[in-house]
Amino acid sequence: MKISALLAGVGVATLMVSGAQAADLLLPAQPVAPVVDTSIFSFDGFYAGVTGGGAWVSGGGSAGSIGVVAGANFTVADPILLGIEGQFDGLIYNGGLNGYDALILGKIGVLASPQVLVYASLGGGWVHDNAGGGTTVGTWAYGGGVEVAVTDNMSIRGEVLGLHMPDAVNQNAAKATIGVLFHF
Template sequence: MIARTLTLGAAVATLLSTGAFAADLYSGTPATDLYSSPMFSFDGAYAGVQGGGFSGTVNGPSVTGWNLDLVAGVNFAMTDLLLAGVEFQGGVMWPDSGWKWDMLGLARVGAQFTDGVMAYGTAGVGNVAGNGVYAFGGGVEVATFQSISVRGEVLGLANWGQGPSAAKATAGVLFHFN
């Protein structure tokens, strides 16, 4: 009877002690990643320069020619895929009739389909060659380096109360402050 009790006690002690071995397997050092790459983000403030061309008329005078703009704006991530933001563009145009100013305030809504590509639509108001206008259009922005992107954009422009009479096509480089 004593041998049976000792054998049963030894078996129970063996079964209860195996859990302690499993707890000791953790070494205390977390695994490290072999490569860690910060993803580019279109979320946040940005500024840059863009250039391109105008074509058409705004309230009579021709605005066909070249332009150079400074760009500043901010995007807000609505979801992992969607962004919304505001942007201001201001610069000079060189149409046939001498240089003129252009300034636009635009709202943007975009979708980031991959880690480095965003397509967006934009609309807003502004002043082109001294005339109040509305603008609408879209573009594609592509990340090139950690904080730098390039983009192409096309806008239709029109005087208030009229249909589109001019277009603005630009390419630019932006720096993202995130």
């Protein structure tokens, strides 16, 4: 046997082993475990949280809003939920806290996935405005939102509500908020 044939054989064997090792590098990565396990999350039951956003009045003008929310949801038939919720928001305009809204809403929602709830709201309450002697008017509220689970007991949500105040000069307003809710 010639030395050149032996060296060629060693070279081919070396290339084959190197190729096998390189192929190992191309294997798909193992799935990474989720940072947060939301598989045990449930929108059923009591929740409470904080919200922030803004409000806009049909006649012009706007206000910032910061508030609290509390409510409860109940599954009536998978994936349909019914709920009731109370909201209280302080309205910030003219350099300070100059009003509030207090609402009670009925909700109907659909689970788009185990971690996502899409819902519609309808209800009523009061809006108080400190400007012009401090008036309080009744309001109808309607709208909806989306809530997304982020841990096994916390969710974030975005909501938009229309407000109709039949006894006010500027009868229509809109309120958009985002919030963090804790589920118990």
